[in-house]
Amino acid sequence: KQEVTQIPAALSVPEGENLVLNCSFTDSAIYNLQWFRQDPGKGLTSLLLIQSSQREQTSGRLNASLDKSSGRSTLYIAASQPGDSATYLCAVLYSGGGADGLTFGKGTHLIIQP
Amino acid sequence: GAGVSQSPSNKVTEKGKDVELRCDPISGHTALYWYRQSLGQGLEFLIYFQGNSAPDKSGLPSDRFSAERTGGSVSTLTIQRTQQEDSAVYLCASSYQGAEAFFGQGTRLTVV
Numbered sequence: 001k002q003e004v005t006q007i008p009a010a011l012s013v014p015e016g017e018n019l020v021l022n023c024s025f026t027d028s029a030i031y032n033l034q035w036f037r038q039d040p041g042k043g044l045t046s047l048l049l050i051q052s053s054q055r056e057q058t059s060g061r062l063n064a065s066l067d068k069s070s071g072r073s074t075l076y077i078a079a080s081q082p083g084d085s086a087t088y089l090c091a092v093l094y095s096g097g098g099a100d101g102l103t104f105g106k107g108t109h110l111i112i113q114p
Numbered sequence: 115g116a117g118v119s120q121s122p123s124n125k126v127t128e129k130g131k132d133v134e135l136r137c138d139p140i141s142g143h144t145a146l147y148w149y150r151q152s153l154g155q156g157l158e159f160l161i162y163f164q165g166n167s168a169p170d171k172s173g174l175p176s177d178r179f180s181a182e183r184t185g186g187s188v189s190t191l192t193i194q195r196t197q198q199e200d201s202a203v204y205l206c207a208s209s210y211q212g213a214e215a216f217f218g219q220g221t222r223l224t225v226v
Contacts, residue, residue: 031212043205044217089157093212102147102207102215106156 002027002094006105014113015082021075021108023090028068031095034102035064035075038087047088048075052095080112118218120206126224127196135191135221139208146189147207147215148181157205163189196225 003026013019023033032051036044048057048064050073056065063076077084087109091102119138127133139146148160159173163183174180178196183189193200203222209215 034215036217043219044207046214046216049214091215093215095212103159104149104157 002103004105010109012111023073025092031093036089120218137189137206143208145209149205150202152202
């Protein structure tokens with residue numbers, strides 16, 4: 001069974017810093033990996049999707065990388081802003097079949113201090 | 115539709131009652147997922163529908179939970195004889211094949 005781990009569980013940094021969130025998964029036979037953001041009391045907002053054949057995706061100040069062989073992905077946030085404060089979730093779609101759906105990590109709770 | 119729609123957004127029910135939660139996926143999306151998120155916790159996978167294939171129900175927490183997807187579109191998650199531990203936010207997501215998944219805003223269920 002695919003397991004997804006996110007480190008750190010929580011992070012608090014001053015505004016303006018660049019930061020990296022980490023995600024690791026146990027089985028490299030993935031179809032894709034997706035990063036989400038969740039604000040308190042809200043649903044999940046998709047940030048970036050990386051297909052298994054890709055190594056990175058960029059959207060604005062966000063850059064996500066994927067290394068299938070090592071079972072790792074990182075989400076890089078440049079020039080952080082208070083509005084970036086949220087919980088960031090990593091999810092893996094296992095290519096072996098959809099029975100487990102998207103497997104999520106427990107998230108990184110990010111606070112950007114003004 | 116413009117996005118995944120879930121209804122109701124909030125539901126308060128008495129212990130022992132049955133509830134039905136509804137998910138309208140994005141039009142044309144073949145895959146539909148249900149998750150549960152308890153307060154301060156991560157996402158717990160419940161069930162996944164892909165096209166017309168029979169779903170794997172092994173993620174459902176008990177036999178009080180059931181889900182169906184009619185006509186490959188709308189899905190309902192039914193919880194029978196609700197218990198207080200069923201209180202959570204129930205989230206639905208859809209995607210086309212194995213592409214990007216989009217979530218609804220969830221249904222907050224409170225069992226009193």
